[in-house]
Amino acid sequence: MMTTYYDMQEKVCVVTGAARGLGRTISETLAKAGARRIYACDINMAPADSWIGDYPNITAITLDVCNSAALATLRQRIQDEHGHVDVLVNNAGITRDALLGKMTEEQWDQVLTVNLKGVFLTTQSLLPLLKEKGKSSIVSISSVVGTDGNIGQSNYAASKGGIIAMTKGWAKELVHGGLQVRANCIAPGFINTEMTQAVPEAVLQKMAARIPLGALGEPQDIADGVLFLASERARYITGQVLKIDGGLVL
Incomplete structure (x- = not known):
């Protein structure tokens, strides 16, 4: 078990993607x-x-983050079962890469819909539960x-930049009337996921060579950042972008 330094006991969490x-x-x-x-949600x-059967405290939820009716159903289920949400992790996202001159309107719309609108709709839908205890964290x-x-990532860059802008607005908006709903972002660099594992080894070596720390990050590096921002250890941090990229962007 993980150290209790980041004690999440009694916390109700939602993770998309x-x-x-x-x-x-x-x-x-x-x-x-x-x-x-943890309500682990994915389309x-x-x-x-x-793997999910190894964790009795994780509930699997099939969810389209762009479907308002499905989000309302999730909200009602959590309301009935726990009455609040302590942590929301907006992780669902897709890529549809193409150079500017070749990117289709469909590719643009798909990425902006899932990556940006999906974050907006999910957060908006769960906001009453995030406000319920007066203190919560959005990552x-x-x-x-x-x-x-x-x-080649005009659509992806716009969607991820939009998340940052929304987050900064939420950090200012969600602290009125005694509320302490913190909102922060994590900006990963090159991370060793299924997506990067499909990249040819020569390309991966070139990617790693651009990183001052000399290697791709691991999913656990990002998860540890989420755990920190979700926990009371980050109680005085809001509206920030935590880059976890091995020094790729300085």
């Missing part, structure tokens, strides 16, 4: 830290069948592409 990759590791990390309940939860997964751009 949770079936695999970063979302899986984030969900597992919160579970190991003692969270009372396709099948990849979680191999949204952005990207260094959202802060510094990247070739």
Whole structure:
């Protein structure tokens, strides 16, 4: 079990994009830290069948973050079962890369809908539960592409930059009337996930060579950042972007 330095006991958490990759590791990390309940949500939860049974405090939820009716159903279920949410991790996201001159309107719309609108709709839907106890934490997964751009990712950069802008607005908006709903972002760099594992080894070596610390990050590096921002150890941190990139963007 994880150290109790980050004690998540009695915390009710929601993680989107949770079936695999970063979302899986984030969900597992919160579970190991003692969270009372993690609602692990994904549009396709099948990849979680191999691991989710190891954690009795994780509940699998099939969820489209762009579907307002589905989000309302999730909100009502959590309301009935726990009455509040302590931690929301907005992790669901997709890529549809193409150079500017070749990017289709469909590719633009798909990425902005899932990556930006999905974060907005999920947070808006769960906001009453995040406000219920007067203190909670929203952690949204952005990207260094959202802060510094990247070739062939106009849509992804816009969506991840939009998450940062929304987060900064929420940090100012959600502290009125005694509320302490903290909102922060994590901006990962090159992380060793299923997506990068499909990249040719020569390309991976070139990617690693650009990183001052000399290697790709691991999903646990991001999950540990989420755990910190979700916990009371970060009680005086809001509206910030935590880059976890090995020094890629300085």
